[in-house]
Amino acid sequence: MPLATLIRRSSLPCPEISMNDAAELLSTHYGLAGSLKELGSHQDRNFLLDGGDGRRYVLKICHGDYATSELDAQHAALRHLGSQSNVRVPGVMSALKGKDLLSVDVGGHAVHVRLLEFIDGQSLAHVEHLSRHVMVGLAELCAQVDVALANFEHPGLERILQWDPRHASALIKHLLPVIDSAEKRACIAEAAELAHAHLLPLIAALPVQAIHMDITEYNVVWARDGHAMWQLQGLIDFGDLVRTWRIADLSVTCAALLHHAEGDPLYILPAIQAYHAINPLQLEELQALWPLIVARSAVLVLSSEQQASIEPDNAYIQANLASEWNIFDVATSVPIALMNAAILDAVGLLEGQDDAQTYSPLLPSLNGQAFTTVDLGVLSEHFNAGNWEQSGIDEQLLKETAHAQGLAASRYGEYRLSRTLPDSAREPDTFALHVEVVIPHGTAVHAPFHGTLRHTADGALMLVGAESNLRVWGVRSDFDSGVEFGAGDVIGQGGGSLIVQLCSEPDVSPPLFCAPSRAAAWRSLCPSPQGLLGFECDAPPLEDAAHLLARRDASFARSQKHYYQAPPQIERGWRNHLIDMQGRSYLDMLNNVAVLGHGHPRMAQVAAKQWSLLNTNSRFHYAAIAEFSERLLKLAPEGMDRVFLVNSGTEANDLAIRLAWAYSGGRDVLSVLEAYHGWSVATDAISTSIADNPQALSTRPDWVHPVVAPNTYRGEARGADSTPFYLQSVDAHLARLAEQGRQVAGFICEPVYGNAGGISLPPGYLQQVYQKVRAQGGVCIADEVQVGYGRLGHYFWGFEEQGVIPDIITMAKGMGNGHPLGAVITRREIAEALEAEGYFFSSSGGSPVSCRIGMAVLDVMEEERLWENAQVVGGYFKERLLALIDKHPLVGAVHGSGFYLGLELVRHRETLAPATEETTYLCDRLRELGIFMQPTGDYLNILKIKPPMVTTRRSVDFFVDHVSKVLSELEG
Known part of the structure; x- marks a missing residue:
């Protein structure tokens, strides 16, 4: 038989x-x-x-x-x-x-x-996290094999095989006794029965063909390319080849992927999409997929447990047991109905809600009375200064609204800001699958449909109907479980907060909130209770982020790039986190503009107050411009006594060049290779970073003279004693200009090499360069736009590390905490040299609002001791990053100080071959884990770490721990 x-x-x-x-x-x-x-x-x-x-x-x-x-x-x-x-x-x-x-x-x-x-390569069974690239590759391979085998026939395909899902139910029943634990046996039996019940009505419609039925990470061979990325080499082990349901092949692949899902069954959805795109599946196959995965996970566990009892010394089987139990746990962690909905949604086949069911009013005594719905979403005006982090804030706002307005309600389908999770890789459960109403005490609660009453363990009153289940919390009922009610019957009394939730699946206990990635699936099972409440309580749908991006690309100049290929829509920030429209918080590790952090209340207060009084250009006379200029000069070295106010770092550097030209009488400027100074014609001319402009080295005008980059880590000379070597390039350029009778205008350089990740210049480098340039009548410009203003921790200005005083200081970035504000500080004689060419003004630079914001930033930096935070937490940050060098071969060096740090990734510590692709993978993967990070440097192999100066040790640990996690994935 x-x-x-x-x-x-x-x-x-x-x-x-x-x-x-x-x-x-x-x-x-x-x-x-x-x-x-x-x-x-x-x-x-x-x-x-x-x-x-x-x-x-x-x-x-x-x-x-x-x-x-x-x-x-x-x-x-x-x-x-x-x-x-x-x-x-x-x-x-x-x-x-x-x-x-x-x-x-x-x-x-x-x-x-x-x-x-033998196909050379390796399996990826040992790799904890499989990237989307690998997962999609597995699924595409599965689809290609199934397409190729669709017309393959052979008598040997008609075989009895334990892995054939057509025999899963019988095999599971036979093998159950191998499990010693009664609890585990019951769990497996229940999962198998549920899977079989879902599968049974679909079987007749499932296409049958020859399939491999073991396209898993064990049987697909991979090898790393030259960029440490996994590339598929081939498919092996056809031992499970059989003629059975076509969808079984994908179910095997997806079940194997669950071992790498880190507990999230929806992780496999991109694999299903990839398969379906190549080999379209019928509706019945898609509906059968998850039940087959559940059954497969049970068979895997039972077969391995049985085989382990037969061959206790088989190391291969013993090693697989834990992973197969993990697959079973993930496969049974969610209701089958939810995964069916998620799968259909992934391939665009999830149907909308059927509104055919009609309900009697839940609260008929309140009919005709207006409920005020309270916005608790990401952009709610009720939230400011992080008050959403207070425990119970949503309930408090609802009660306050009810007290003022009479009746209040939350909104179904809203992404709640209060449920965001800062410094967490886990997607937060922000999507509301219920409505909370605040009603008068003693309000009668009626049955909206015929059903049977149950009291649940979590304190809810549950009405089980033929088509829907209703759960309500906050209802007092004198009726016992099992009592039947007709539509309209009173089932209890409510007062104060009442939570209402519908569910169309009889055996499913939905959460009150779910993660955004599960929202569409859960929404299909838990419809809005609007029909039984009798008023509009649905949150307006969000615009799709991809659609918004398409609108941006259609109207906004595309050369103004955005981070990431598919960026989240960011509309809110708080301290060192940015928050998307679905309530997910991202750790901001790259925003050196917002030194005080995002959403700082002082910025809003100061800006609003000054805007309500006056905002105009700096040619009018008002106190703020004098006060701010005086504040800036107190921060500058002695002897600097003049300030220009502009809107950006680009404008500051552009103006600095004009000042150098005017004061020196020359036009020739020395800049440093691999540096970036701005986007205007002049600042682009002196910028030589090929990461920012691939044609930078071939398009410099003849008045720009780039000197060799004094990069002590990967430059032509390395280490602390490399100063004489790098001075040779400066000497050569100055000598050439002198021979040609050309007057040097000046030298511009970041005093800490920001574009290379914050590398310190060689000791004494700027002292000697400044001396040489000044000897030929030029001025020395310190570009502090990125590295200055306290960010370095131990130094307020980057030039302090080199022990020099420049002639001109340019700054911007954090000066306005995101408000457009830049400045140039210099000496009177240099400032007044520009008057020979006419007067200078910036319409918005130095406006009353800009000046008040600039002073507020300095005030907050002092009051909140942010410079000290950059020293202490920044120092801890660097220590943690340095520890990665001993742990991960890809980490070549850690640069910088304070909150301007660079983590340089290399493939070989001797050759310093840049790990460009690995750095791109790292940044993309960090984004998946809730961290914003981008690469820098000419080879884009350095993490440019420049977070808001309010960054905490908790955030540092979260960042470094996950950098280490992803590096382990790359090196595994």
């Missing part, structure tokens, strides 16, 4: 074949010899043969119980795929007598022997 055969086969141990037996088989039948290594297997014996000539083979030995037709089918499928697809599969090697398959006796046991080509 088929079941008897199935049971017997599921109990077979691996054949008893020693290494010597394998060597003899190879020598006798194939004329081959070499080193042998046993490969893991569930029920076969596999050996890797290295013949020493560069070619390697896999000797596969299985029980003689298997029909030769089954093995012939596998060989035929390998040839078929080799000719009908681009999928790389092993070639079948013939024995000395020309046979592909040998049936022999070893130690009194009949076995079948085959020899296949």
